[in-house]
Amino acid sequence: MLRKVFYISDGTAITAEVFGHAVLSQFPLEFDALTIPFVETEAKAEAVKAQINDCFITTGERPLVFHSIVKPEIRDVIYSSEGLDYDFLNTFVAPLEKQLGIAATPAMHRTHGKANEGYEARIDAINYAMENDDGQTMKHMDKADLILLGVSRCGKTPSSLYLSMQFGIKAANYPFTEDDMDNLKLPDALKRNKGKLFGLTIDPERLHEIRHSRMSNSRYSSLRQCRMEVKEVEMMYQKERIPFVNTTNHSVEEIATKILEITGLKRHMF
Amino acid sequence: MLRKVFYISDGTAITAEVFGHAVLSQFPLEFDALTIPFVETEAKAEAVKAQINDCFITTGERPLVFHSIVKPEIRDVIYSSEGLDYDFLNTFVAPLEKQLGIAATPAMHRTHGKANEGYEARIDAINYAMENDDGQTMKHMDKADLILLGVSRCGKTPSSLYLSMQFGIKAANYPFTEDDMDNLKLPDALKRNKGKLFGLTIDPERLHEIRHSRMSNSRYSSLRQCRMEVKEVEMMYQKERIPFVNTTNHSVEEIATKILEITGLKRHMF
Structure with missing residues (x-):
């Protein structure tokens, strides 16, 4: 039987989950x-x-209890259970109090709450990413912090959304489609925002798989077409000196942090 | 001068950031x-x-270093710096090894990597949320895990995207607009998915502020209109017995976890 684990918090428990x-x-x-x-x-x-x-009692094993509970009276109740406590908040708060020479002033909902400065900016960034997804409009490109480029299904949309949600970055994205391939060039709205451009690429075999699962046996999903599009787009990135990453073996978290690392864009914390 | 803090990892450093x-x-x-x-x-x-x-050397104060480094040889280098280490991974791994009676087998990129089972399902959920945002189509409602309802600008889009990104939930959302207000009812595609419906509401004053900042001095943003729409929609939730939450003072994390708590939808971890 699998060992039981509890993630517990007086807030969203997202921190307890991530930690555990x-x-x-x-x-x-x-x-x-x-x-x-x-x-x-x-x-x-x-x-x-x-x-x-x-x-x-049921399993005969003490459950593992990961928690990040701010209120002492709540925490004490959990401590008094039969669970094994892994309390990362308090394990580190006490030594930090000593080091910083100041007492902690526990406040709930500070981590994933709304009291946070910049919460509006985050919602604006999410809305921006939604409204400027997939090249649906070029009107707001001047307001972007970042513009992701790439062929269809290389990971632009999840990456833009993650960057906006996690880091408050206004990320637009723009696709290069089959019709562009004969004469691949940057539209004017992107040319004048050259410093914000960042390319995504992907292994053609993987792209073929992804497109195939959505639209099988089409020209769009053929390995030949995937190879051609990826090649053309990578050549363009190189010619235009647009930095780019390959998304094939990476999660959205990895792609997003890699982009921040390369561009030097500043993360916001929420 | 502000105390310096480093978040360091051999992966994305997202866990180190959240923890620190x-x-x-x-x-x-x-x-x-x-x-x-x-x-x-x-x-x-x-x-x-x-x-x-x-x-x-520059500040005269030892920087605080929060890290979640998996490889021991990398960790040892950071340990040997002048920083004050807060190493939450190892602080808890040792006692857990004892408790579980098994040695840890450190592997990088397990937390926010792609090796993760269910990564495809997560990307599918993100794409689903994008394609089924704001009632743009009713064709795929039968495939939703959850359908959020609410007036324009009450928080549907960020909540749907967060639920898909963080928890892999296929969340559609559907708006009630001014034109619906005279005779507010559920479209057929929502009626036959009644068990998936979840309402959002918001204080009219806050809604007025949000709408005003996007479209000032319009009927859409007037406090009178906001009050009317919120009242009508809340009455409908009650009549149809649709569970709902008020988003006014809550972050997307709080709204999303509240929805999971009430609906009992299962979280996926990535």
């Missing part, structure tokens, strides 16, 4: 995980404690 | 943070160490 997931992914095991957000009252904490204790 | 940000946000201080991802070689680690040491 990162630690557990170092082990060659699978886990049975349950996330419990918004444990904001002692009554709710008692119910969670009962759930943890039940789980111990 | 969560810990530091417990202090009533501002920090000057720098993220350095992809520290994958000892040479690169030495360069980062030099940067940390320079920073100590």
Whole structure:
């Protein structure tokens, strides 16, 4: 039976999940995980404690409990359960208090809450990415922080959305289609924003697979067409000195952080 | 002068950022943070160490270094710098090894990499959310995991995108516009997917502000119109027994996790 894991927080529990997931992914095991957000009252904490204790009784193993609970009285209830606590917040807060010479002033919802400065800017960035996806308009290119280029299905849309959501970057994206291939060039709106351009590319074999699963046996999805488009676009990047990355073996997180690293665009934290 | 903070990783550094940000946000201080991802070689680690040491010489204060480095030889270089290490991965891996009775098998890019099962499903969910945003088509509603409803600018789009990106949920969204208000009812494609419907609402005053900043002095942005639309839509949610949340004081993370909590939809972790 899989070991039971709880991710618990008085907020969204996203931090507890990310933290626990990162630690557990170092082990060659699978886990049975349950996330419990918004444990904001002692009554709710008692119910969670009962759930943890039940789980111990049923399985005979103490569940692993990853938590990032800000309120001490809530935390104490979870501590008193049969779970094994991995409390990353407090493990590091105490030494930091000493180092910084200042007491922590626990406040909920500071991490993934809205009190955050720049929250509006983030929503603006998300809306910007949506409205300027896939070259649907060129009107707002001057307002972009970044413009991703590439052939259809190379990863432009997920990358733009991730950059806007995670880092508050206004990312537009523009596709090169089959019709462009005979004479590949940058539209004027992109030429005058040359410093914002960033190319994506992908292995033709992988592109063929992706297109095939959406539109099988078309010219669009043929390996020959994929090879030709990728080759033309990469030549253009080189000629125009547009930096680019290959997305084939990378997640959106990796692509996005790689772009930030190369362009030097500043991340915002939310 | 603000205390310097480094977020360092041999991967994307997103986990190190989330972790460090969560810990530091417990202090009533501002920090000057720098993220350095992809520290994958000892040479690169030495360069980062030099940067940390320079920073100590310049500021006279040891920088705070939050890291989640998987490779021991890279980690050792960072450990040997003048920075103060907050190494959440190793702090918790050792006790877990003991508890689980198994050695960790450190592997890079497991957390935010692509090796992840379900990565394709995540990209499909993102594409689904894009293609089924704002009621632009009703053709694919039967394939949705979740359909968000609400008036224009109440938070549907960012919430749908976040749910797809973070949790791999196929979230469509459908707007109710002024023209619907005289006789507010669910289109057939939504009626037959009633169990997937989830409403968003917002305080009329806040809606008025948001609309005003996009389209000032219009009927669309008037407080009177905002009040009317919100009232009509909330009455419909109640009549049709559609669960709903108020987005006014909440971040996308909070809205998304609240929706998962209420609907019981399962989160995927990437």
